[in-house]
Amino acid sequence: MTVNKRFILLFMIDLIIVWFSIETSYLLRFYGDIPDNYSRQMLQYCIVSSFTFGGSLYYFGLYRRIWKYASIGEIVAILKAILVGAILSYVFSLLLFDERLPLGVEARVIETILLLVGGTRFLWRVVVHKERNGRQADRNRALIVGAGDCGMLIAKEMKSATFSHTQLVGFIDDNPYKLRMSILGVPVLGNRHSIPRIVSEQEIKEIIIAMPSVSRTEISEIIGIAKQTGIKLKIIPAINDLITGKVSVKRLRDVSVEDLLGREPIVEDLNSILGYVHNKVVLVTGAGGSIGSELCRQVARFMPDKLLLLGHGENSIYNIQMELRKSFPNLNLVPIIADIQDRARMMDVFRTHRPQVVFHAAAHKHVPLMEGNPSEAIKNNVFGTRNVADCANEFGTDRFVMISSDKAVNPTSVMGATKRIAEMYVQSLNTMSRTKFSAVRFGNVLGSRGSVVPVFKQQIAEGGPVTVTHPEMVRYFMTIPEAVQLVIQAGAIAEGGEVFVLDMGKPVKILTLAEDLITLSGYEPYKDIQITFSGIREGEKLYEELLTAEENLGSTQYDRIFIGRPSVLTASQLDLEFKRLERALTESNTVTVREIINQIVPMMPVAKAAIS
Structure with missing residues (x-):
């Protein structure tokens, strides 16, 4: 009509x-x-x-x-x-x-x-x-967790004629006054503990978590209950979407592993960060990597005078450059293709741009690969760090923040040992320099290239099996944005010589992580997707540590950042060991390289690490 x-x-x-x-x-x-x-x-x-x-x-x-x-x-x-x-x-x-x-x-x-x-x-x-x-027989039956404003908005949209593939069956809410009440004609069926029963009774195919204003810890608890049902989970991302009016069925996303961590968002100390980043020349090494590129994104928000994107791979540097140009069109970006192992090139970069703040994220990080290539680990992680740190010292950089790893603690691997040696060099240099040198140590980050989560997702997409090294293997995890936010805040409070240790929360079993990823992908572990065990690889531990026995942990003004002050070798001792390493590299003597690494930082046998 x-x-x-x-x-x-x-x-x-x-x-x-x-x-x-x-x-x-x-x-x-x-x-x-x-x-x-x-x-x-x-x-x-x-x-x-x-x-x-x-x-x-x-x-x-x-x-x-x-x-x-x-x-x-x-x-x-x-x-x-x-x-x-x-x-x-x-x-x-x-x-x-x-x-x-x-x-x-x-x-x-x-x-x-x-x-x-x-x-x-x-x-x-x-x-x-x-x-x-009358046409709902073939539609997915859905349950909304959260009978508040956000849940009501989602329900209203789902009941519209345009949203035809899902039938809303009911709400879940912990408020006892809402139980058995109706919203838009849809009943409140129970509280969070009733989810498994209601899913079974009502033949629910999808759960939507619409509680953007509650804490991450509470969301994690709800997801933990909901994932027991083995059905599809979706979530409204953040309270900002409710405030800005962006709550919509289209804004729903799948529940991710990050949601399961239950970590609260970081409250940034903007004044302290602005004080050392804003209107400064900032250099990020390894700018094309997972941590380096996120560092660039977050530093760019504080409008440095110039942001230097330094990396060895031209494609990754090009990608982050294009992304930042789109997001920050007025930012002065300088892409630099360079290898930190090339000392002359590093000197040229520092001489030309005079960076005032350096975030050193360039490193070889894969444990099994570095076990088979210890010389490359030394060249990049130790001598590459030495090149960048020496240039920062010589050209008067204000602050130098090195990205380290929990694998540097009681290392069982070449990679972990080289990161600990790099920490030691940075700390020794701090004793004789005007530059404030510090390192930030944290565990695994979710979603970084080559890390376990993308590997598991690929294996799930291929139909399995998902490969886990050991049923008892445990790791610390945090998200990339969270790790980088804490790195930037640690740089603000650095006085020089510290190894900052980030609060990684509770350790997570890799097996549990694999099971959760399979469940969140809509499959049943061991039935739809198998999990197999390949055994601990060379250089790996069953668990990681964040501090050595001799390190004293001190608090800072930030809840999730702590200070460890480990003992270090003197500059002269390190210089002697470095000369021995250089000689071994020249001779291509891998056995000698391993021996010298072990003398500088005694490496624990994997078996000992696994049972200690």
């Missing part, structure tokens, strides 16, 4: 309703026997009301609304239109009629028109809703 035809039809129906309401009101007022003088008044009142009610209904937009989406707003519009029409009709009756209009008639007219005009509109909504419910 065209818009004009629809308008004419509705307008004629409303005029019939107005005339019917007036006539029945007079009949009731006079008990079915209307006097002649009031019959004339009734006809006059019908003619006047046709104009007043018709004009009022049109003015309040009742012919421009789509009634299958009718809600409170439509009820209010109907009420306003009828009251205004009634008032205007009564005023004209006082001016035009010989006899005063009975108030009883006016009251009944308002009641009848309100009932019939509203009823015809909402009858259409009910008819459409019934038709839609």
Whole structure:
């Protein structure tokens, strides 16, 4: 039906309703026997009301609304239109009629028109809703966790005609006053502990967590209960979406491993960060890597005078450069293709740009690969760090922050040992330099290239099996943005010589992580996707540590950043060992390289690490 035809039809129906309401009101007022003088008044009142009610209904937009989406707003519009029409009709009756209009008639007219005009509109909504419910047999049955404002908005959209693939069955809410109540006609079925039972009884296929304002810890607990059901989980990302009006079914995303960690967002100390990054020349080495690129994104928010993107791989540097140019079009970006092992090139970079702040993220990080290539680990992680740190010292850099690893603690691997040696060199240099040298040590980050989560996701996508090294292997995890935020904050409070240790939360079993990823992907572990055990690889521990026995952990002004002050070799001792390493590298003697590494940082045997 065209818009004009629809308008004419509705307008004629409303005029019939107005005339019917007036006539029945007079009949009731006079008990079915209307006097002649009031019959004339009734006809006059019908003619006047046709104009007043018709004009009022049109003015309040009742012919421009789509009634299958009718809600409170439509009820209010109907009420306003009828009251205004009634008032205007009564005023004209006082001016035009010989006899005063009975108030009883006016009251009944308002009641009848309100009932019939509203009823015809909402009858259409009910008819459409019934038709839609009749086609729900093949739709996914969904449950919303959270019967608050956000849950209501999601439910309203899901009940619309445009959202056809999911049927909303009920809400879950911990508020006992909401239990067995209904929102938009959808019942609140129970609290979070009832989720497994309700999913089974109601044959639920999808759970939507719509609680953007609650803590991450609470969200993690709810996900922990919901994942027991083995069905698809989705979530509204953040409270900001509710504030900015972006809550929508389209904003839903799959629950991720990051949600399971339950870590609260970091409160940034903007003043301290601005003090050492804003309007400064900042260099990020390894800028194309997972940590380095996130460092660039977050540093860019504080508008440095110049941001130097240094990396060895041209594609990764190009990608982060294009991303930042789009996000920060006014930022002065300088992409630099260089290898930190090239001392002359590093000197040229520092001489040309004079960076005031250096975040050193470039490193070889893969434990098994470095076990087979110890010389490359030394060249990059030790001598590469020495090159960058020496340049920072020589050219007067204010702050130098090195990204380290929990694998540097009681290392069982070449990679861990080289990171510990790099820490020692940075600390020794701090004793004789104006530059504030520090290191930040943390564990695994979720989603970094080559880390366990992307590998598991790929294996799941391929149908399995998912390969875990050992059923008891444990690791610390945090998200990349969280780790980088803490790195930047640690740089703000560095006085020089510290090894900052980030609070990594509770350690996570790799096996549990694999099971969770399979479940969150909509599969059942050991049934749909198998998990196999490959054995601990060379250089790996069953668990990681963040501090050595001799390190004393001190607190800082930030809850998640601690200070360890490990003992270090003197600069002269390190210089002697470095000369021995250089000689061994020249001779390509891998055995000697390992021996020297072990002398500088005694490496624990893997077996010992596994049972200690």
